[in-house]
Amino acid sequence: MLSYLVSFFFLTLPSFVNLVNTQTTSLHCPILGPDFPAPQNLSASVIISNAEASHMKLLSDYASTLGNDTFFSISLFSVDEDELLFQYHHSPAVLSGHSIGVHTVDSDSIYRIGSCSKVFSVWTFLIEAGDSYFNDPITRYVPELVAAVAQSSNNTVEFDEVDNVRWDDVTLGDLASQMGGIARDVTLEDLSTDVGITELGFPVLSKSEIPDCGAVVGQSPCDREAFFKHLLLHHPNFHASATPAYSNIAFQLLAYALEKITNKTFPDMVSNDIFKPLNMTHSSYSQPADITFGVIPFNETASYWSFPMGDEAPSGAFYSSTNDLARAGRSILTNSLLSPAQTRRWLKPVTHTSNPYASVGAPWEIIRVQDPNNRITDLYTKGGDIGMYHANLILSPDHNIGLTVLVAGDPSSTTNSGVRTTLENSLIDTFLPAVEAEARQQASTHFAGTYTAASNASNSSFTITTDDSPGLGLFNITTLNGTPLQTIADSLGLGSANQTLSVRLYPTGLKTATRMSFRATLEALPQVMNRGWCQTWVELDGELYGGVGVDEFVFGFEEGGEVMWVEWSALRERLVRIG
Template sequence: MWTKIRSSLLALAAATLALAGPNCPPLGPVYEKPNNFNTSSAMKAALANLTAALTAWDQNNSSAVRADITSYSIEVFSTSKDHPVIFSWHHTAPSNSSTNSTAVGVSKTDGDTVYRLGSLSKIFTVLTWLAQDGDAKWNDPITKYVPELAAAADGRAKRDPVANVPWDEVTIAALAGQLSGAIRDYGLMSEVTQEMNLTEAVSLGFPPLNSSDPMLPKCGEWPQCNRTEFFNGLLRAYPSFAPFTTPAYTNTGFQILAYALESIKGKSFEAMMQESILEPLGLKHTYYRNAPAEEGIIPGGNRKAAEWDYQLGDEDPAGNMYSSVSDISALGRAILSSALVPPVVTRRWLKPAVMSSELIAGVGYPWGIRRVVVPYANGKRVVDAFNKAGNIGYYSSLLVLLPDYDAGFVILAAGEAIPGNNNFNLADVVGARLVPALEAAAREQADAKFAGQYIDEDAGANSSLRLTTQADRPGLGIEGWVSNGTDMQTIAVVLQGGYAPVNPSIRLYPTGLETARPDGSRRVAYKAVFEDLNLPARDPATSMFSTDCGTWVSFTGVTYGTQPLDQFVFEIDETGAVVSIENLALRSVMKKRR
């Protein structure tokens, strides 16, 4: 075989082939993460477009929007020190304005206006765990830390799996990742008998229940369950699924997580959140419970109807909190920059726990994950967006993190009859404009910084390459790569694929590997993807198992003296300028021509 390949290489060494098919990058950013928000033409256009779209939204009183009774705040953020807030927008409904004599709380929304978060609180809960104890225990069974569940794991589930959760099979990660299979709530937010009296329930078609029935919750919304009552009820409830079968949303899991962390650390969960997140990040407008009304937006001026004062008791870790867009923006930046936990913990956290039945959706800890397609005419590229939404009373919330750009956005809304999915509808408006612009801004920045001719001065023009970017393809393109006078572009693709002829394409992508020096200079590694663009495209509708995007299996497919041919390292000086690029296998350092 190699005899045939060698002869093909000799014939192809001087050939120049036109690029044709799509490129398939690895998962993750395809350029250096952007920070050129003020100078990027793409970002300027996108933010102008977003301003126009939200201006129109604020005049829309249709049932899908109800701007007349819904107030909201939006903040787009990044980890860039120069541009931590990329965009902000606030709308105050007339019913909450200063001209309304019944208004309670703030009369004009801004970055510090406090809203209720609902289930967005779960992000604080999981981050408190990670900051306090890391994720080393995440595969431990929950029975190790919660004695009520340990006592329940006595074989009942084995005798009757339909009726009992096998708690000794449920791990910390299963609870954080919505994979425990346990019920959503006990007595709260889903219990009909807590929402109405038994006579009303029977009139809706439910069967009569005896008030002494042990399955009838005696606590929940009011009076709220204490820990003993909660477990007495929870352990009587049927499971929804076997553990690790499918994501099934549970608030009970986050209440249990808080009990477990209290057992491990010997401190109250609220105190741990305060010392791990609220104080280090200086979140002055974030409250675990009982936020002051004068800081809040309270639709209709009715605290009770808005559920401003309603507390979830021991289920607080699942959805009780209050915050502002400026504080949630700071939280998002802290997560993306690993300000509270080691970077490797963040990378593990921002990964799926499980996929869902929707092709572009998954579930994390406790993220909802959307796979956003970034359209390239000649490339396959998805961006994983990690989000957490919440709803409680008159309030809805949404935090979206885009790790590929170290950016994200937060939406907090409040309305007397807030439209369903109001938070996600606004997110569609923001995301449709933001994500393509972030990708374009990153490409603009990469082109200005990396594109150009690189030459190994020790070897003369015999060893060189050119880097470019193209709007229709992801990543940095390598063109004219010559090593000792040989067309390395073709040779690299043929050596990796094991066949010839080929239509070679080589593109570079960030690896996350970087060495920072005390003087501010850096060594930054990029991985090349060697592709034959002659390979046929695959139609997912007719290709059940075959793929045209499996490049992840081919990394470091060719080595020379142990060093990978597909690994390149940039030398970047203290000013941020690119000095050179080195190919590890070829031991060749090529300096950038100024």
């Protein structure tokens, strides 16, 4: 069977700290988030250029192993540059039975993006209504479910929670984040439509039990009436808000709710709120009339290029290109269509999964990458599959970059979504360390140096450097009266004779045109963490002096220029950068 359902948490993760250990010895316990300000002007970076060159050779070698009828397009982009930082496109030299659409793909070639569509559906909801609606029950906006709620009251004998969904418990936020506990699909790929299925031992069903819409190629999508007829026959998977369980129909219900809230049609909202403002001219809610730019292996039917999804389109029907997905990613990371506060709430986990390095958002599939210093990078991804199409959008808010992967091809040559997975992992393994290295190098240029008191009455000073540890490191620290910080730390009980105080600075994201805030971690190293418990987040702002956090540092710089000074806020003193 051909499916558009996503292969959830597809990335091959590197070796990580074993979280089931009762104790781990750690050098650092970083604050969650970036350890340096996001790097800029990556197109001029020698580090990125070298990564691109090595990756180009890897991709060329890999592409040569693929069979006919396999296309792919990948990219790296940054929020502060309009052009793609890196792109690679592969078109097969020989096309078996391929006569329509584009034969040589580029950054404007159009692929189906499957469940990546869910990002645009939730994004549209947030633009139109905001997440204040996320605690509302779906029954407030979908009248077809009201009757079902009447039957599922605790006081009625008809209700059986094994067989019936408590629809008034299912919120819009549950639907957006895979927490509804409801069916995955209504009719799509129902096994009862397979010829010969009863020969495998499945019982013969009555005609009324076999879907006649939306199940397979050749059937029309279910209209709204048929959708609810089938939906209300489905059993729940779990209670609402109990555990993540992937659902495509959740986004159809979310779209119905938004149409009720706004009195607008969902396709029009997606187009007017996102595609048109971002000039995404190669993206669409449904099949493009012009197939000139279409990547169509074999033919429109076999590839699923023309497979209609009707009202279930919000879950996986959209079409897009490399350039357009990069435009969308930049917009998300720069808050161009949402407020910064709304975006920050959106780019957060809603729940965990059984994999400690994989979480779920709305609708993000969040991969947590951990380096040897315990620093976590959260990648906000959304993958999608429909027929011969496999896609992914990957965002790194810590670095203000994104990656896109688009694949189309015969399952026999792509090993289903195997090509996409290989490309995703190669992009992340190549470019995430390179961008992090560039961020470290730029931070060294901007912040590293010796800082000394601006006042002649003080002899405070310290050195800021970047090394192999996360964040900016403070060394050779003396306070107002010349006392070494280690002496003060010892008197406050920070550490022991066998430990050394470490001070690392991390950007908070709080800044003006000429000032930028950092917070420090003060750690006695080496330190032991029970079950991997990293608690610097608990200790932030924990020590005050006159109402000001001892861990607050504020850098000052000329507008658009280099750092000139830093204030250790609790000391009420400005230290000037002298080298």
